[in-house]
Structures are given as C-alpha cells and as structure tokens.
Amino acid sequence: MFKVKVGKKILSENEKYALKNKQLLSESRTLCLNMISSPGSGKTTILCRTINELKNELGIGVVEGDIATDLDAERIRSATADVVQINTHGACHLSAAGVNSALRKLPVADLDLIFIENVGNLVCPSAFELGENFKIAVLSVPEGDDKPAKYPAVFAKSKVLLINKTDLLGPIDKQQFDIETVKSRTRKLNKDIRIFPVSAQTGQGMTDWYDWLKDAVKINKQ
C-alpha cells in the first residue's frame, strides 16, 4: 500500500479564524496584542492605566475574555467605550472564532491598537493563536520567580514580559522573587523578549511600556 504524503497543512478551525482575524487587522494596520497571565496578575489594571495614559494619542479597543461575569469589562469601560466582552462559560482560553465575533463589534478600521485580555490562565491560552501580532506575558511579583521555569510556553512565545506589582517587592522576600532570576530564566527560553518591571498600581516603570507600545503601533503602520 502506498501512503500519500499531503504537503499542505490542513488548518484547524481555530487556525482558520486566526487567519481571518489577522487579515481583518492587517487591512487597517491595527496592532493586536494578546495579554496572557495567571488570574490576578493585574492585566485589567495594566490595561486601564495604559488606556488612560494613551487614549489621547491612540485609538484603543479591548476584547475582554472571562469565564464568567463582566467585572473586568466594566472596569475597562470606565477608560474606553470600545470594549467587547466574551464569556467563555467554562472554557479555559479564548478561541479565534470568539475573537472574530468580538472584532466585528469593534470599529477596527478606526483603531490603532486592540488588546485582547485572555482568560486568566498561564497554561492553555498560549497554545491558541487568535490572529494577534504579539503575545504579551504578565507575571506578578507575588506569584514567585520560578514561574518561567515551571510554565515555559507563554514566556517562550511572548514579545514582551511585564513583571507587575513591583510595589510588593518590599513586603515580599527576595528569596521568593528576585527580578534578575526571572529575567535570566525567561531569556533562557526567549533571548529577544523585552522585559519591563512595572507597577500598574503606582505607575512605576510604565513609561517604558508605553514607549514600546507607541513604537510598535508606528512600526505596524509602515
């Protein structure tokens, strides 16, 4: 019996929608960032502060993913009108199809930047492309500096790592969280990743992140 090798990869349903999203976003040169972290690492606080800082310079929209509730979308709505909630009803990550429906409710052509806030989960979301330009990982100080070693995928695949809650570096022992340990563990997986230690609560260190965002939007328009 002969086996026929099919050279062309058959796209999964998720990959098909991810490709559709990528096309939709690239038509209007809208930069799209997929924010991934554990629950409670501060993604929503980072987004609220970032939107408040940049909304006069950039058109920003948000796709807000949660298993249940619209608590986060309500927080984002206080910073921008352009937010669409997806409730996954138990699913542990956003799908490209869900994001496609959400994008169709946003004025994509008028936006420079769309954040997708994924379900709080350091494992599953990194395995599903949504059509984003880049993944952005968030790790907060109280989670401990062993996380890049223990949950490598998201750190390996992200363009930027935001180390959040640096305001807790005082009360939390250096044995549990040493920024240099996180940096070296992350760079072992991903030598080109940009790493910004920030506190979305106090604003400390956020300027580097804003500058990176403005540059990335500019490059995406070229």
Place this chain on the structure above:
Amino acid sequence: MFKVKVGKKILSENEKYALKNKQLLSESRTLCLNMISSPGSGKTTILCRTINELKNELGIGVVEGDIATDLDAERIRSATADVVQINTHGACHLSAAGVNSALRKLPVADLDLIFIENVGNLVCPSAFELGENFKIAVLSVPEGDDKPAKYPAVFAKSKVLLINKTDLLGPIDKQQFDIETVKSRTRKLNKDIRIFPVSAQTGQGMTDWYDWLKDAVKINKQ
C-alpha cells in the same frame, strides 16, 4: 427509526482511572486531597508547612504535578520522602491515569493522607476527577477578591478554601482584597465550604487547617 436510550453512563478513560484510584485509596482508608489554585498562590509552601507540622502524627505522601521541572517536588522532599513527581509536558491539569501511576509508586497502605498538588491553573483541573476525597481550593490575597465570581467552578466544587498570604493584607489595599467579600462570593456558590484565612509564610491561622485535616483523616478511617 427507534432511538434506544442507554441508561448506563459510559465512563470516560479519565473517570475509569479516577474510580480505580478511589478504590485503591479507600482500601487503605487513605484520605486524598486534590489541591487546586492559580500558579503562585502558595500550594507548595502550604504543603511544606503542613507536612512539617503533622508528620509526627500522620503518614503523609504527595503527588506533585507540574508542567515542567521538579522544583516543587524538591521543596516537598525536604519535608517528606514520600513524594512522586508528574510532569505533564504542557498539559494544563493532572489526569487520573497519571495519578494512578504515581500512587503505585507511593506506599499508599502506610499513608493516612495524600496530597495531590495539581498544575497551577484555576480553570481546567476542577473539571477532572482524580479519585480524591475532596478538592481544596487555594486563593491568595494578591490575586484579588473577584476570583470566586470570575472562576466559579473550583470554588463551587471544593470542600475547603484556604485564603493564603494574609500577611500581605497590610500592603494590599482593602479595595482589592476584602476577606468578607471572598467569603460571601464563595458561599453563594457553595454554602457548606469551610474557609480558612492563613499565611503559610508566617503560620498565622494554620492551626484551624491542621485541625480540619486531622478530623478529616479520623472520619475517613471510620
């Protein structure tokens, strides 16, 4: 055409192994607890402190689940010899089959209590029975008090909720974490859940948890 209704539920592969584990554990009346939380909420620190406190009274074993590394198993090993590591190599939760292999490497008949430390993930692990007696949820103060509303399944299915890192209640604003808010949101999902605010770092509040464990072991032997 007639449709035949099959009354007996066909067990999934996971459910079959969960049942095997349950039988194995119940033969020796060994209490088994499945610890579930986000990454970095302090499961390993809770286990180390608990084992050090109770190891003279109880025979305790640990099944340690991680995507990668044996960092946590090494920490547990300093407290007890009876620890078996499972690396899921990317999978976001432990399976009952994996736990079955691990249990066969532990002296189950000699143990009063086995902790299964699941992969750090507040979503997926709660959907997979491992054959445990009870699920124990851990939520740490820096994660925020909205988590029971946003990730309801694990809070709804657990016998106990440990609210960990209460030593950070000072530096973290009450607007972000109010213990009474967590309690009321959790009890809306699960009115009988036991809730113990603890700090595994300082030991504060741990006595109530130890007492619950000793009682649960005793009841399981009857």
